[in-house]
Amino acid sequence: xxxxxxxxxxxxxxxxxxxxxxxxxxxxxxxxxxxxxxxxxxxxxxxxxxxxxxxxxxxxxxxxxxxxxxxxxxxxxxxxxxxxxxxxxxxxxxxxxxxxxxxxxxxxxxxxxxx
Amino acid sequence: xxxxxxxxxxxxxxxxxxxxxxxxxxxxxxxxxxxxxxxxxxxxxxxxxxxxxxxxxxxxxxxxxxxxxxxxxxxxxxxxxxxxxxxxxxxxxxxxxxxxxxxxxxxxxxxxxxxx
Numbered sequence: 001x002x003x004x005x006x007x008x009x010x011x012x013x014x015x016x017x018x019x020x021x022x023x024x025x026x027x028x029x030x031x032x033x034x035x036x037x038x039x040x041x042x043x044x045x046x047x048x049x050x051x052x053x054x055x056x057x058x059x060x061x062x063x064x065x066x067x068x069x070x071x072x073x074x075x076x077x078x079x080x081x082x083x084x085x086x087x088x089x090x091x092x093x094x095x096x097x098x099x100x101x102x103x104x105x106x107x108x109x110x111x112x113x114x115x
Numbered sequence: 116x117x118x119x120x121x122x123x124x125x126x127x128x129x130x131x132x133x134x135x136x137x138x139x140x141x142x143x144x145x146x147x148x149x150x151x152x153x154x155x156x157x158x159x160x161x162x163x164x165x166x167x168x169x170x171x172x173x174x175x176x177x178x179x180x181x182x183x184x185x186x187x188x189x190x191x192x193x194x195x196x197x198x199x200x201x202x203x204x205x206x207x208x209x210x211x212x213x214x215x216x217x218x219x220x221x222x223x224x225x226x227x228x229x230x231x
Contacts, residue, residue, distance in 0.1 A: 023170040032217045041220035043119070043207055045157075090157065094217075102173075103220060105158045 004106035023091030121223035138208030143188035
């Protein structure tokens, strides 16, 4: 079975500082990894994905994520946080070995960016 | 991407009643899914809505409680039947636009359901 862990329920960062939201995963086979953001009273918005190739992937709104196979991690990063980045962030994983190709989501991390 | 419209956006319902949630997509999509997000929790897949056949339910979810329709490639409904307060959640419709395991899901804005 595949799983995703987001070890931090909440991350606090000051505006202008770099931010990291952590994600580790477990799958059999090669992972497909995704980050989503959820603003209040909204559905999830796709930010970025890793399928293959470069370990550093760039996505929407200046976010990027680094795939680390040896550590089975896919941490979300941004060099300079904005107050408007405050939201709930979800990491998700899938793989070819997953029958039905369902996405498994982590528990979510609330990012709070303070002015 | 696609525009995914969910109705209603929120509702307050009494115990024992049923609510049908609609999901309309502005383009034809192969795969549509229904997720539940309980308060303060992550997303849990309820079922895959299959066009022209019965939905495929995940463990812990049954058709009698969550009947799903998918009459065509742009529309689906999820009914929450005989509701109890434990059904209070956000229900999210999602679609996969591109073929392939590595394509992302796109989500509607969700239906926030409160059962009293």
